[in-house]
Amino acid sequence: DAFLGSSAALRRHLRGIRRAAASRAPILILGDAGTGRSTLVRAVHLSSLYRDGPFVELDAAAVPTSLFEGDLFGHEAGAFTGAEQRNPGRVARAQGGTLVLDHVEELPLAVQPKLLRLIAERRFTPLGGEETVAEVRFIATSLEDLARRVQRGAFRQDLYYRLEVLAFRLPRLCDRIEDLPRLVASILGDLGERFERPGLEISPGALQWMSRYSWPGNVRQLRNLLERTLVLSDDPILDPAPPQEGGRPDTLAEVERRHLIRALAFARGNQTRAAEVLGISRKALWEKRRRFGLP
Structure with a gap:
């Protein structure tokens, strides 16, 4: 894609x-x-x-x-x-x-x-x-x-x-931002098939900020953001927050703990997979589990 x-x-x-x-x-x-x-x-x-x-x-x-x-x-x-x-x-x-x-x-x-x-x-x-x-x-x-x-x-x-x-x-994503809607649609189609979540869409508000964002991590960052949002939400209409405003899980401890639990459950206990979903290292995942008292 x-x-x-x-x-x-x-x-x-x-x-x-x-x-x-x-x-x-x-x-x-x-x-x-x-x-x-x-x-x-x-x-x-x-x-x-x-x-x-x-x-x-x-x-x-x-x-x-x-x-x-x-x-x-x-x-x-x-x-x-x-x-x-x-x-x-x-x-x-x-x-x-x-x-x-x-x-x-x-x-x-x-x-x-x-x-x-x-x-x-x-x-x-x-x-x-x-x-x-x-x-x-x-x-x-x-x-x-x-x-x-x-x-x-x-x-x-x-x-x-x-x-x-x-x-x-290769051009940066910010240099071909007009391709963003097609990229998002393609990635969501792929993720929907992988995670058995057909019919995924992006919210109009999210697409607006995405079109203005600089995307320093390019297409890989876009895919990671959409995948992380999908895993942490049951809604078929994804509404990811801008990275500068909290692209990672919310800093409030209880919300972060809930996201962590959902990611671990989705990965069925696979630490490497859970870390990938959350966009963090295995070491960071281990530290978060220890901090929140998770097995």
Whole structure:
């Protein structure tokens, strides 16, 4: 649902992305948190020449620098201290399919020349192994404009130029606010099916403030707000409060406790699910349960 709408900002980007998906060239997808980068990456894979191959992801922000090269390109047993078993690596696992490097802006400088070689020559060498031909479609995503990283010396200029050839920046929700009604309708339809609550609607008042709100968390924030409101209300007409006025459960202790109980009941005691519904961490959920004396 992140890409529903008819705004000029959205149409312009989607036209270019559809054409790029049909090529073999690497793609860079830029966008703020919640704009739908992950959803778009998956859509590109499914509409590409590599749709029948594997879909392999690696988050550059989640792998320690010392382990990154071995994780991406693989390593043979004994290639370095602690490498007791062979690891084929993400590139090898993605052969014939799509390799996605999330948060490419966090890619260690030492690994960047090897990624450049992978993209430019379609070749890579596992640690302690032999040169291998890579038949993969490469997609990178970034929260940050890579040109700024280049200026700071944190990203290689030649790699940046390679990725910039087919770069697309996803629009923020506030830049295509005319798409909001369709997005809300689509999300409510999806939530209604998931939670067996057909016929869900949004109140006119809520739609008014939503159209004026800046949505810093973009479509993800919109979906989370609607889902949380649905779980905490029995009314088929949802009337969420603006985030700045209490998008989280009311601060009055008794109301907060009641919301907490309903979320736990809905999640059937699943702490992770209850925390997701409430939009808080598991630790915060545990602290609230302790504070209110809930089992």
